[in-house]
Amino acid sequence: MKLNKLTKEEERVIVGKGTEMPFTGEYDSNFREGIYICRRCNAPLYNSKDKFDAHCGWPAFDQEIKGAVKRLPDPDGYRVEIECANCGAHLGHVFEGEHYTDKNTRHCVNSISMKFIPKEKK
Numbered sequence: 466m467k468l469n470k471l472t473k474e475e476e477r478v479i480v481g482k483g484t485e486m487p488f489t490g491e492y493d494s495n496f497r498e499g500i501y502i503c504r505r506c507n508a509p510l511y512n513s514k515d516k517f518d519a520h521c522g523w524p525a526f527d528q529e530i531k532g533a534v535k536r537l538p539d540p541d542g543y544r545v546e547i548e549c550a551n552c553g554a555h556l557g558h559v560f561e562g563e564h565y566t567d568k569n570t571r572h573c574v575n576s577i578s579m580k581f582i583p584k585e586k587k
């Protein structure tokens with residue numbers, strides 16, 4: 466598998482399972498049309514149509530691209546960690562039962578774990 470070279474900060478979050486500061490990520494308030502791919506392996510992770518504003522300081526999605534995201538119990542014992550299913554890059558955490566959207570699911574994802582590809586205008 467070919468992996469992109471990461472900066473120190475990307476590595477801290479993606480490999481070291483860190484968290485970027487809230488309201489600092491480049492995609493928190495990005496609502497353009499497109500897809501979000503894994504910063505490390507380029508696998509498509511989320512569609513812009515599934516993004517919503519949870520006012521939590523990180524990009525939020527109520528659904529992943531089918532099969533793109535793996536859920537794991539977080540070592541903290543209560544949260545559920547999410548990873549890129551293809552390369553294992555740390556993305557963030559998933560929360561359920563908060564009633565933000567009909568799907569009742571919030572993928573709370575670090576901007577730095579993803580890369581946004583705007584939809585091409587025809």
Ligand SMILES: [Zn+2]
Nearest residue numbers: 503506549552
């Ligand atoms: Zn990946």
